[in-house]
Amino acid sequence: MTISSDFNITPASDRTLLIQFGEENSPNVQKAVFRFSHYLIDHPLEGIANFHPGYASILVSVDIDNTSVKSIQKDLQQAWYDLGNIELPESKLIEILVLYGGECGPDLIHVAEHNGISESDVIELHSCGEYYVSFIGFTPGFPYISGLNPKLETPRLNTPRKRVPAASVAIGGSQTGIYPLESPGGWNLIGQTPIQIFDINHPENALINMRDSIKFIPIDEEEFERLKQS
C-alpha cells in the first residue's frame, strides 16, 4: 500500500459510520478520499445504503434493515486493506463563466469588507485561482471546490437563507462552490454562472464531478444574459 493516510472508522449515528482519513485535508488525505470513493463506486458493498464523501472523510450509511453497523464496519476495514493501487479515472478541466456582484452576488460586498479588500480584488483573486472539486455534496450536484485564496475566506451566514438562486457561486469558510439548483443555503453569494451545471434527472451526467479541475472566468452582464438565453 502506497497511501499514507489514516483510516479511522467510528459510528456517527446508529445507522452511519464515519471514516476519517486524517485530521486535515492534506493532498495525501484528499487522495485517500478519492481512491476510497472510487473503490466504493466500482465495488458496491452489500448493506451500504449510501456514502457521502467530505473533506478528509467519508460518511457511510448502513442499510440497517438488512445488516448491522458493526458488520459493515468490518467490511469497510477489509475494503481498505484490499484497496491497493486502484487506478483513478482521468480528471477534466471545467471552465465556469461568472457574473460577479450585483443582484447575482449580493454578498460580494460582505466578502470584500470582511477581508478588508475591494470588490474588484475579490473578483480578481477568485478568478485567478486554480481549483479542484473535493467532492459533491450538500444538495444534488453541488461541487465543493478547493483552492480558495485564504484572503477570501469568509464564515458562513449565521442564519442560512431559505432560498438561494440556482447557479449562484458562493464562498463558505475556506471553500467555494456553485449552487446547481435553487435551495436553502448559508454561504456568501458572490456571483452567478449562466450555465446549467446539473440535471436532476441525470445526476450521473453532471458537468462537474469529484476531482475535476475548475477555472472561474469573469464575464459582463451582456454576455451573461446572452449565454443564459442560449
Next chain:
Amino acid sequence: MSIHVLKEGLQTTVQDFGRPGYAHLGISTSGAADTFSYQIGNKLVGNDSHDAALEITLSGGEYEFTSDACIVLTGSEFNASVDDEQVSIWTWINIKKGQSLKIRSSCDGARCYLCVRGGIDVPLLLNSRSTHLMTGLGGFKGIALRKGNVLDTYQSGNNNSRVELINVNKIQMHLDRKTIRVIKGMEGDWFNVDVWDLFLNKNFTVSQSFSRMGIRLEGNHIQSSQGNEILTQGVPLGAIQVPGNGNPIISFVEHQTTGGYPRIANVISADLCRVGQLKPGDTFQFELVNFEAAEQLYNEQMKFIHNLSAS
C-alpha cells in the same frame, strides 16, 4: 384505477422507502417521513413493503376514486370522511367507485399515509417513486399534488393477505412525540455540561420553519464552546446540527448530504418516525441513550412491524 384530486391539501406527496445510492452525487434519500406508519399502511392493505403511498401533511384535501378500492390511513389521526361518514385510521376503508375521501386537518401529529392496494403508479426515477420536494425530483412530477391532478394506481400483483390491526395503543407508543431519543453526535463534546443540561432537560418547540429537509427548533439557546463550523462532512439522517444562532436543526429525509455545522446529537432510527410526526408548535424533550440501546430499539420496532400478521 385512478385517484382524482378534487381539492389539494397543504402538502401531499407520493412517497416510498426512498432513493438510496446517490448521496455521493449530493442526493439524499427522501422517502416517507414516518416510515413506521408508511410500512404498516402497506402491510394493512396487503401491499409490498416498497409500494408507493400518499404522504399527507397537516391538512389533506379531497380525493375521488374511479373504482372500488381498499385503502387505509395510517400515522396521525386526521379529521377524515367518506361521503360525510367519519372514517378511522389504522383500519381498512372500502371505498366505492365515485366516492370521495375528504381529509381535513390533523387532530394529532404532522402526517398521515394514504395507502391503496397495489400502490401509486408513478414512474420510477433512480429506482424510487418518492418525491424529493426541495429539488422537484421524482414522485408525481416532483411536486406536491394540486387540484385537478390524476394519479393512477397499480393492480396488485401479489397474493398478500390484508392485515387487521388489533392493538392501536402499541402503535401510539412508537409515535409518542413528547420524547425524542438521541445518541451523542460527532461533535457532542463541543458542548459543555451546562449546554447539555439545557439540551436534555428543557422543552424545545418546533418552529414554523419545518420541512422534509429539516426542522428548526426554538426555546433554548444551544451554544458550542468550540466554534460553529466543522470541516464539511457527511450528515447522517436525524443529525441535530447547531448553527451559530443557537437554534438546533434536525436534518431530515430530504437533508443536505454534507454540512458544516457541529452536531450535538443524532435522533435514533427508532424515533425518526416521531420526528416525521412533529408539527409546528409541538413541544418535546430530548432523551439521551447509548448506541446499543438505539440499535435494540430499532430492531424491536422492525420486529413489531414484521410480526403484524395476516388475519
